[in-house]
Amino acid sequence: MAFTPAKWPRRLRSQEWYGGTSRDSIYHRGWMRNQGYPEDLFDGRPIIGILNTWSELTPCNGHLNELAEKVKAGIWEAGGFPVEVPVFSASENTFRPTAMMFRNLAAMSIEEQIRGQPMDGCVLMVGCDKTTPSLLMAAASVDLPSIVVTGGPMLNGWFQGERVGAGTHLWRFSEAVKAGEMTQEDFLEAEAAVTRSTGTCNTMGTASSMASMTEALGMALSGNAAIPAVDSRRRVMAQMSGRRIVQMVKDDLKPSDILTKEAFENAVRVNGAIGGSTNAVVHLLAIAGRIEVDFTLDDWDRCGRDVPTIVNLQPSGEYLMEEFFYAGGLPVVLRQLGQDGLLHKDALTVSGGAIWDEVKEAKNWNEDVIRPVERALTAQGGIAVLKGNLAPKGSILKPSAASEHLLVHRGPAVVFEDIDDYKARINDDALDVDENSILVLKNCGPKGYPGMAEVGNMGLPPKVLKKGVTDMIRISDARMSGTAYGTVILHTAPEAAAGGPLAVVKTGDMIEVDVPARRLHLDIPDAELAARLADWAPHHERATSGYAWLHQEHVEGADTGADLTFLKGCRGNAVGKDSH
Structure with missing residues (x-):
């Protein structure tokens, strides 16, 4: 049978591999055909890479192979050629020292898999916390048409x-x-x-928050974020996304068309409305850095400050993701934000239309789960960005998960030099600590842990818990799980391992926290702070080789997304020289 290219609006990228009758084209087509593909599949139709983070060691994503079959069905139906590609899967549940250390490695490897292989568009199959940002970062750096399919939350x-x-x-x-x-x-x-079914955390943890961020950014079809993993409608969403990516390739609708400054501002406001994870801060900053959008930590505070938390979900509230879906899911939240003037309604989505057109008719089926604004959980639900001499480049706190009586507080520091010091001393009844103390944890940031582990929500000392105290202020350069709660100040920048002021806090120093004023202050004279910093020397664990070394040498601060310095920016999808 003679090879005849299909008539598409333009020559597709995959034809650099498979188009024509040259030796190189025959080489590429021939090897693919050993899997039983007929010749006419290489006729110029779009080849869609299904980038699958399935892994049996990523339990949140353990069902993605099943969803991938539905994505394939949608791609076939729309006239595309699906190819499933296993990619790096960073599991929050299993990776040591922390999955966050490998988010950037995953993004780097997946970026090169996309760029170096014959794909015209991508379906990003994600679930567990770091898989969503890593694939979005990779897609942003390559800028091929891409759509996200999340695995969905587990049952209650x-x-x-x-x-x-x-x-x-x-x-x-x-x-x-x-x-x-x-x-x-x-x-x-x-x-x-x-954990009684397949899927991601059923709270508004980082996985559900990032699924919501993806939908708010416009990178997933409307309604994708909340459908439970085992619900048949999750499989329908996967199939519809497979259909849609083929048209996106035809229209050349790319991440750079969707991930605008307005899209990021929409996502910040959504995060406040849903009581979303603090981890969304570093992930959205990193994605913006890849797509080269001017989006900063200050934008998080500016856009989120006046957003009420209206989604009554754990850890901030009462319910779980099942109820959120049954109540109407994220489209209801977006509709409410649009009615309150807090949504850029014209922001483009993978549907090819404006986000407001997708949600303007959404119905709220349970006003205890998605509350009216007058019954919001927290009037000021956005992420609070605190600055001061203890955090010159910023730190963050989640007001909806904090205790109101601690939002303005002055207390003495109880300092732990690193996580091992904390573990060795926190359960000692001789520890000089009470409910007025402020727990301070150092050397757990991007360089210090290394990787910025989720240890910022330090467990309280038993001697305090036994008094009936359930919350204390905790300050660190670490992250915390999106499922966690408490008056926890995180991502303090510069981090201790980089010589930030956090590195020189001493036990007994008085610290002032004023969340309404966005202030975090170490109450010592400026001259003394300067002298301590001048005498400081790093003592965190240093890697001498391998990826850990690369990460410590090149990772940026949490205030800019904790990406690797040499990975920021959009490098495009140009095909390299073919050596065959």
């Missing part, structure tokens, strides 16, 4: 008649055991009840 957990959320109740039950309010046997029994 139930234990002893109580609705329990993955992650959130792990922290609560652990503290209850230390306080003597729960037995170890009950804690072990709860283990199976908390």
